[in-house]
Amino acid sequence: MLYFVRRAGFFVATLWAAVTLNFLIPRIQPGDPAQALLARLQGNTQAVNPVQLEAVRKMLGTQDGNLLAQYWDYLGAICTGQFGVSYSYYPYTVTEMIGTALPWTLILVGVTQLVSFAVGTLLGAWAAYRRNSRVDSVITLGSTFVGTLPFFWIALLLIFVFAITLNWFPEGGGYGGGSSPGWSWLFFSDAFQHSVLPAVALLITGPIGWIIGMRNNMVQTLGEDYARLARARGLPRRRIALTYGARIAILPNVTGFAIALGGLLGGTVLVETIFNYPGLGRLLLEAVSNKDYPLMQALFLFTTIGVLIANFLADVTYGFLDPRVRRAEAV
Amino acid sequence: MALLEVRDLSVTYSPRDSAAVRAVDRVSFDVHEGEFVGLLGESGCGKSTLGTAVLRLLDRPAAITGGSIRFDGRNVTTTPEDELRSLRWVDLSTVFQSSMNSLNPVITVRHQFADTFEAHPDAFGNKQGKGLDIGARAGELLELVALDRSVLRRYPHELSGGMKQRVALALALALEPRLVLLDEPTTGLDVVVQRDILDRLRELQARLGFAVLFISHDLGTVMELADRVMVMYAGEIVEDQPAAEMVTRHLHPYSAGLLGSYADPRDEVVKVEFIPGRPPDLSQPQQGCRFEPRCPVAVDTCRTVHPELLPAHLGEVRCLLVEQATDPRAVLDKAAALRSRDQVFAAGAEARIAAEPVLVMDGVRKVYKTRRGLSPTVTTAVDGVSFALRPGQVTALVGQSGSGKTTIARLLTGVERPTSGTIRFKDTAVDQLGRRALRKYRRHVQLVFQDPFSALNPTRTVAYALSRPLRNHLGMNAAQARTRAAELLETVGLSPAEQYLDKLPHQLSGGQRQRVVIARALAPEPELLVADEPISMLDVSIRAEIVALLDKLVRDRGIAMLYITHDLLSARLLADEVMVLNHGVMVERGPTLEVIGQAKDPYTRTLLAAIPRPGARQLT
Numbered sequence: 001m002l003y004f005v006r007r008a009g010f011f012v013a014t015l016w017a018a019v020t021l022n023f024l025i026p027r028i029q030p031g032d033p034a035q036a037l038l039a040r041l042q043g044n045t046q047a048v049n050p051v052q053l054e055a056v057r058k059m060l061g062t063q064d065g066n067l068l069a070q071y072w073d074y075l076g077a078i079c080t081g082q083f084g085v086s087y088s089y090y091p092y093t094v095t096e097m098i099g100t101a102l103p104w105t106l107i108l109v110g111v112t113q114l115v116s117f118a119v120g121t122l123l124g125a126w127a128a129y130r131r132n133s134r135v136d137s138v139i140t141l142g143s144t145f146v147g148t149l150p151f152f153w154i155a156l157l158l159i160f161v162f163a164i165t166l167n168w169f170p171e172g173g174g175y176g177g178g179s180s181p182g183w184s185w186l187f188f189s190d191a192f193q194h195s196v197l198p199a200v201a202l203l204i205t206g207p208i209g210w211i212i213g214m215r216n217n218m219v220q221t222l223g224e225d226y227a228r229l230a231r232a233r234g235l236p237r238r239r240i241a242l243t244y245g246a247r248i249a250i251l252p253n254v255t256g257f258a259i260a261l262g263g264l265l266g267g268t269v270l271v272e273t274i275f276n277y278p279g280l281g282r283l284l285l286e287a288v289s290n291k292d293y294p295l296m297q298a299l300f301l302f303t304t305i306g307v308l309i310a311n312f313l314a315d316v317t318y319g320f321l322d323p324r325v326r327r328a329e330a331v
Numbered sequence: 332m333a334l335l336e337v338r339d340l341s342v343t344y345s346p347r348d349s350a351a352v353r354a355v356d357r358v359s360f361d362v363h364e365g366e367f368v369g370l371l372g373e374s375g376c377g378k379s380t381l382g383t384a385v386l387r388l389l390d391r392p393a394a395i396t397g398g399s400i401r402f403d404g405r406n407v408t409t410t411p412e413d414e415l416r417s418l419r420w421v422d423l424s425t426v427f428q429s430s431m432n433s434l435n436p437v438i439t440v441r442h443q444f445a446d447t448f449e450a451h452p453d454a455f456g457n458k459q460g461k462g463l464d465i466g467a468r469a470g471e472l473l474e475l476v477a478l479d480r481s482v483l484r485r486y487p488h489e490l491s492g493g494m495k496q497r498v499a500l501a502l503a504l505a506l507e508p509r510l511v512l513l514d515e516p517t518t519g520l521d522v523v524v525q526r527d528i529l530d531r532l533r534e535l536q537a538r539l540g541f542a543v544l545f546i547s548h549d550l551g552t553v554m555e556l557a558d559r560v561m562v563m564y565a566g567e568i569v570e571d572q573p574a575a576e577m578v579t580r581h582l583h584p585y586s587a588g589l590l591g592s593y594a595d596p597r598d599e600v601v602k603v604e605f606i607p608g609r610p611p612d613l614s615q616p617q618q619g620c621r622f623e624p625r626c627p628v629a630v631d632t633c634r635t636v637h638p639e640l641l642p643a644h645l646g647e648v649r650c651l652l653v654e655q656a657t658d659p660r661a662v663l664d665k666a667a668a669l670r671s672r673d674q675v676f677a678a679g680a681e682a683r684i685a686a687e688p689v690l691v692m693d694g695v696r697k698v699y700k701t702r703r704g705l706s707p708t709v710t711t712a713v714d715g716v717s718f719a720l721r722p723g724q725v726t727a728l729v730g731q732s733g734s735g736k737t738t739i740a741r742l743l744t745g746v747e748r749p750t751s752g753t754i755r756f757k758d759t760a761v762d763q764l765g766r767r768a769l770r771k772y773r774r775h776v777q778l779v780f781q782d783p784f785s786a787l788n789p790t791r792t793v794a795y796a797l798s799r800p801l802r803n804h805l806g807m808n809a810a811q812a813r814t815r816a817a818e819l820l821e822t823v824g825l826s827p828a829e830q831y832l833d834k835l836p837h838q839l840s841g842g843q844r845q846r847v848v849i850a851r852a853l854a855p856e857p858e859l860l861v862a863d864e865p866i867s868m869l870d871v872s873i874r875a876e877i878v879a880l881l882d883k884l885v886r887d888r889g890i891a892m893l894y895i896t897h898d899l900l901s902a903r904l905l906a907d908e909v910m911v912l913n914h915g916v917m918v919e920r921g922p923t924l925e926v927i928g929q930a931k932d933p934y935t936r937t938l939l940a941a942i943p944r945p946g947a948r949q950l951t
Contacts (some may be wrong), residue, residue: 132391223390225433232386233502234419235450237412243446244435322437323486 003319011312018304023074026297027067041134081296088290094298104174105279108195109268110261112202117257119203120210121250128218128249129241139211147208155201155274162197169197171277186220198275210253217249251322258314262307332404333361334542335385335510339398342384346392350614354380356566357398359640362510367536367543369557369574371589373870374841375610377566378546379428382514385544386425387415403509421451424508426499428515433499434487440498441483444469472501476531481774493524501533510542518549521732522897525533526941529556530563548871550593551943554578559646562586562914565610565621572646582648584626590870596903603676603904605875609840620651628652632756666827676879676904688719689891690743690761691856695752697738697915712738714915715752720859720891725882727894727923729908729938735893735915741859743893744776745769756859773806777852779881781864783844787836793820793847794832797854804855819850824880842873846880853884860885860892866901878904899942903927911935 077083083094127139175190221227227244235244260267268281273295276282280299287295318325342355354377362368372378383389385400387407399408399951402422418845427433436445445465470480487495496516513532517525533556536543547553553560553574560577562570562585570583581587591604611617620626623633629785633651640649648654713735720726730736741747742782744753745761754761756772764772780786787796796937797816801807817828823846824829833858836844845865850864852860862881866874878901885892896902902909902923909926911919911934918932930936 218343225427226435228388228431229425229427229499230435230446232388232425233447233450234416234421235446236416239446239450243438248435248437324436324488 003325004316007312007315007319010315011308015305017309018308019075019078019301020071022297022301022304023071026293027070053299056090083301084294086292086295088286088292088295094294095239097295098280098298098302101278101280101283105264105268105272105281108198108277108279109202109264109271112199112206113257113261113264116203116206117210117253117260120207121253123216124206124211124214124216125218125241125249127215128222128245131222132217136215138214143208143211146204147212151201151205151206152270152274154204155198155271158197158201159274170194172274174278194277198271198277201275202271209256213253214246214249217252218245221245221248240306247321251318254317254321255314257309258310258317262303262310264306269315300316332811334364334366334403335362335400335544337361337398338401340381340384340395340400340563341397342380342389342393343396344380352564352614353396354393354613355384356613358563358566358568359398360561360568360571362542362544362617364509364858365540365542367533367556367558368545369542369553369560370546370563371548371553371560371873372563373548373589378563379514381563382425382512382544382546386423386512389421397511403613417451417453420447420508421506423510423512423515424503425512426496426503426516428518434495436487438486439483440473440485440487440490440505441466441469441555441643443498443502444472444483444505444691447502451506469501469505472505473498473654474537475504476501476528483624493528495527496520500528504535504539504541507539508541511536512546514546515548516545517552518547522941523731523937532556549943550589550871555943564587566613567621567649568640568647569622569649570646570869571640571648572644576645580644582643582653583622583650584628584652585622588625589872594900596900599924601900601903603875603878603900605676605879606872607876610813620649652847676875676882686721686723688721689757690720691717691753691755692719692739692743693717693753693755695739695742695749695754697735697742697747698750709871712915713742713749716912716917717752718910718917718920720893722858722889722891723886724908725885725892725894727896727902728896728912729899729902729909729935730912731897731934731938733914734912736912737863738915739912740778740863740893740895743859743861744778747770774855775857776859776861777855777857779845779849779852779862779865780858782868783841783848784836784868786848787844789836792833792835793839796836796847797851800851800854815854816850819854820847822853822884823847823850825850836837841869842876845869845877847878849880849884853888858890860890861895862892863895864897865894865898867898874901875904881905897938899927899938909936 081095083098086092086094086097089097123139123143127136159171162168170193172194185277194304222241222245227240230244232238268279269285271277271283272279272281273285282300282327283295284299286292287299338359340355340359341353341357343351343353345351356377358377358381359893360368370378370381380389380393383393384395387400387410389395395408400407402418407418410418434440438446446467448468466483469483473480473482478494478497478501482490482498487498490498501515504710510670512797516532517528520528529552532543543557545553545557554577556572557574560572560574562567562577562581562583564585570577570581570586572581577586578590581590585606588604588606592606594601594603595657606625611621611624619634619636619639620629620638623629626633630652636651638649638651638654640647641654643653695713695716696711699710699712701708701710716735716739718726728736728739738747740747743761747765749762752762756775757766759772761772787793794813797819798807798809798812801812801815802809813832817832820826820828820831825843831839831843831847836847839847849865865881866877869877881892881894882905884890892901894906906923909919909921909923910917911926911932912933913934919926919930919935927939928950930939
């Protein structure tokens with residue numbers, strides 16, 4: 001019990017640190033976003049009119065007052081979900097922008113990550129269970145081969161074959177021109193059509209790491225004395241594979257999975273750019289290239305919180321799965 | 332018909348990238364119902380492989396390549412795994428070498444028992460049908476091995492090494508097997524704990540009547556526990572005699588060599604012998620007697636004629652000389668006479684002259700504070716210890732695991748600072764040295780580690796390992812260091828040195844590696860050597876060799892040595908003075924013979940009582 005309380009405390013502390021850093025870092029950076037915006041609007045040659053500057057400041061809601069007061073306002077704003085107005089998508093708020101993009105990423109990448117992990121772990125365990133058999137060779141060699149192919153190459157190949165040559169699927173975007181987001185059958189089937197290629201691309205490369213990790217871990221655990229002793233005790237093969245092999249071998253993968261989930265946003269930039277997919281990754285790319293500070297800041301904060309939540313969940317599940325960790329921390 | 336009948340069993344390792352090795356070569360033996368059989372041999376002689384083969388647990392690249400294993404008349408040599416499963420553990424159970432790792436770390440002890448019972452629904456205990464109360468039965472089993480029932484709820488990592496091994500033993504007895512195979516079951520455990528477990532095992536064996544095949548290189552223990560002892564060498568059984576006969580009337584020169592490496596430290600004069608050389612490379616075809624290159628009494632025919640295992644005395648022996656001799660014992664007497672002097676290492680009762688101490692520890696106390704959660708724990712690792720180390724003398728530091736021996740070594744080398752008290756090296760106060768001064772100080776204090784396998788960087792050559800201290804501490808250039816490294820290798824008996832300089836650690840045997848570690852410790856010409864269990868990982872047959880080497884170096888070079896161990900025999904052989912540590916407190920201290928001969932402290936007596944007495948059981 002103490003273990004979980006400690007993990008939760010640790011989570012809250014890191015969360016606070018992340019939020020604070022997120023506040024501080026942009027303020028340490030030189031330059032004034034309002035000036036930058038005006039300069040871009042007018043071209044660099046003209047001098048900036050102080051009145052215009054003030055107007056832009058007001059429009060963007062740039063804060064005044066000392067750092068502490070700003071910090072307090074910032075904390076309040078975060079708790080109520082206000083991240084300000086997007087510079088590049090004015091007058092939409094950052095919250096709205098993220099709200100629109102989030103479901104796309106969450107569904108596409110979240111689902112493919114989960115499936116990749118499940119498939120990868122199962123295949124890896126199967127390969128280890130049938131070690132040195134043909135199944136093992138096919139799985140291991142196959143995944144090593146696919147693992148050497150760059151993701152973007154696979155993605156472009158998929159687009160070339162299935163979108164351009166065969167014309168089975170659209171080559172990009174989240175939904176087609178004929179439909180608009182809403183609770184309609186047309187939209188859902190259209191969105192599904194659009195998600196097939198990016199999902200397939202992610203599913204081809206996603207499980208590789210899990211397969212190899214799981215297989216190697218499990219081959220090792222099955223070679224340990226406890227597994228040999230289980231065999232000497234006459235336990236059924238399946239039972240040894242599950243309780244004395246997979247059950248222990250999966251532990252490092254659980255942590256790996258949580259970290260991968262946390263890093264979801266960063267990893268989606270590539271796939272969403274290639275497939276022109278309206279998710280968080282593309283939003284981030286646009287925010288960065290447009291110097292859209294509020295949007296960037298909010299996205300970074302989201303990423304950090306995502307990583308923290310994922311790590312917290314990993315710690316908690318790890319505590320359930322591995323009694324050694326629970327004990328070592330709890331005493 | 333015997334319970335276990337092994338006939339002409341061969342096991343071959345066929346790795347993909349090197350030559351096949353026949354690790355077990357046409358071995359035949361029986362184990363009868365209720366019999367306690369010991370299997371003795373150096374590491375690499377094939378005894379564990381033989382055990383694994385009998386258990387039918389061999390994994391690739393090892394496989395049974397000939398012969399048969401019959402259990403209770405049933406041939407199980409090639410029985411498929413599915414059929415074998417129902418026989419496993421019911422007939423033949425086992426306790427593995429490393430108890431540390433033989434329990435599943437993520438499930439409770441109870442769960443491991445439950446797994447076993449569930450896998451054998453028709454076996455003992457389940458006879459009443461579904462009425463078996465797993466908790467009650469497992470609890471009974473734990474009580475058999477002197478563990479509390481509450482252990483059932485524990486996870487393996489919550490248990491000490493000794494407790495884990497007891498659980499493993501209880502697990503082995505779960506289905507009341509007829510034969511239990513024990514492969515070095517207590518290696519790595521504390522001597523006192525070891526003793527306790529073995530006594531319990533012997534008692535249970537007598538009470539429950541199961542047969543035991545006990546595989547070990549621990550001569551004293553095997554001789555004391557077993558009814559019959561088999562000696563294995565280079566994949567073959569070379570002698571098989573009742574234990575009492577093996578102690579006093581063994582016939583094979585190899586058995587004699589092994590037994591020569593054992594002595595009782597309580598004797599007035601202690602003498603140990605070692606067998607020079609290494610076992611043959613079994614990937615090469617063997618001709619003649621396999622022990623011939625190391626045999627002190629070998630004759631020409633030994634080189635060409637491979638001896639058979641033939642009845643001799645009360646058992647069987649594989650030796651041409653014994654075969655031909657009218658009085659087999661004469662062979663051994665001749666062997667003893669022929670043995671060269673440097674193969675014998677003896678320690679008498681005489682004390683050596685005391686010199687000015689190089690290192691003095693005075694009233695040293697070391698307290699560790701660990702904070703976990705809100706309540707800090709204070710552990711006093713060393714409490715008020717005082718002693719002096721003198722040049723040319725060996726001081727043994729004896730004590731159980733956790734008694735503070737290693738902490739003292741760390742304090743001596745300046746890795747840790749004492750909480751109170753002083754450590755003085757000549758005129759230097761070690762406890763107050765700064766970083767730079769410590770570096771200088773370490774030149775004078777060197778360490779020899781327990782595990783020669785992890786003490787050397789596996790990717791660096793011997794020459795490199797030796798050149799580091801020479802260049803760091805003595806400021807030599809590469810060429811000088813190499814010359815000096817060669818000299819050092821000669822000093823530790825690795826000769827000719829050129830043959831070893833460019834070898835990597837894995838190309839050397841355990842004994843050779845430990846010699847390299849010793850050479851490295853000698854490199855900066857230290858005045859103080861701290862040897863932490865330097866022989867406990869080595870084979871019995873070469874331990875004496877390393878002890879003799881250490882002894883010679885200390886005497887010739889006037890080095891002071893702190894010899895940390897829990898092995899009283901080597902302490903007796905090497906040390907001038909013995910200190911006994913218990914829970915951080917020095918409980919006994921004095922000249923070696925005095926401490927070992929007339930131990931006053933109860934803990935020292937427990938340690939002494941834990942020393943096996945070959946043949947003692949038969950006499951009482």
